[in-house]
Amino acid sequence: MSKADLLKLDNQLCFALYAGSRAVIRLYRPLLEKLGITYPQYLVMLVLWECSPEAINVKTLGERLLLDSGTLTPLLKRLEQSGLIERKRCLDDERARLISLTENGAKLKGKALCIPASLIKEVPLETAQFKQLRSHLQNLLNVLQSTEHK
C-alpha cells in the first residue's frame, strides 16, 4: 500500500474506532435519557455501582475511566446536582474528594440492569464476535497504556 493510500479515510483504524465509538454511544442515548444521565455519567455510575458501598476518590475514578479532573470535576458536580452522588472531603486527606452513591444513586442501578441486554439486541453481533472485538480492543488499550509512559 502506498503512502497516499495510507492516508485514505477507510484505511484508518482511528476513524473506525472514533466513528464506532460514537455510533455505539448514540445507541445508549435514548436508554440513558430515561435514567436522566449521559453516557460519561453512566460510566461513572458503573464504577460506583461496582465499588459501592465503598466510596472512591476522583483520582482512582479517573484512572479507571482514563479521564482527568478537568473532565470529572464538572461531571461529578452535575451528578451531585441530580442527587445521584455525594462529594465529601476525605478526613484523612483534605485534598481528596470521596465520591459515593446516594440512596437514589444506588437505586438507579435497578433501572440500569436491563440496559446491556437492550443494547445487545440493537447490535446484531454474535456473542463470540462481540467478545472477540471487545478483547481485541482491551488488548489495544493495554498495549497503549503500557507504552505511553516510556
Add this chain to the structure above:
Amino acid sequence: MSKADLLKLDNQLCFALYAGSRAVIRLYRPLLEKLGITYPQYLVMLVLWECSPEAINVKTLGERLLLDSGTLTPLLKRLEQSGLIERKRCLDDERARLISLTENGAKLKGKALCIPASLIKEVPLETAQFKQLRSHLQNLLNVLQSTEHK
C-alpha cells in the same frame, strides 16, 4: 453471566471502544500539532485530500464522517481561518457550501504522509491484528448504520 455482571465496566464493549478511541486520538495529537490541526480537522482534511481537486459540500462531508452541520460548520470555519480550506457558496444551489482545499491545504498533505507510519510504530500491533480489528470495527459500523434507520 448475571445481569449485575453485565453492568461491570470491564464487560462493556462500549467502554473499550470509547477509551480505545480516545487513547488512539491521544497518539495523534503531538503529530497533528506539528501540522497545526486537531484530530477531527485531520479527518476532514483526509476526505478533502482524497476528493481533491473536486470540492465537496458539507452534507456529503458529514455523511462521510458521520458528523452533522452543528459540528462541521464551526470546525470548517476554523480550517478556513487557518487558511487550509475555502467555503464557497454553490452556484447551482445557494443553500450549499462547497468546501475545497487552498494551495496551503493541498500542500499540507505532503507533511501528513508520514503520519500513518509514525502511528503504526507507536501501536505495537501486528499488521494482521491491525487489519482484523479495523475490519471488525468497520463491520460493526456497517451493521449499526444499516439498523439505525429502521
Add this chain to the structure above:
DNA sequence: GGCAATTAGATTGCGGACAATATAATTGTA
C-alpha cells in the same frame, strides 16, 4: 520544625459532538 517538592482536585479556555431550532433556498404539486 521548616520548607521545597509533590499531590489532589478545581478552574479556565478551547474545540468538539449533538439535539433542537432557525433561516433561506429549492422542489413538488395542486
Add this chain to the structure above:
DNA sequence: TACAATTATATTGTCCGCAATCTAATTGCC
C-alpha cells in the same frame, strides 16, 4: 404559478475531553 414541504446549512445551548494553570494539603528531607 403560488405555496407547502423539503433540503442545506447555520445557530444556540449543554455536556464533554483535555491542556495548562492554580490552590491548598501533604510529604520528604535537612
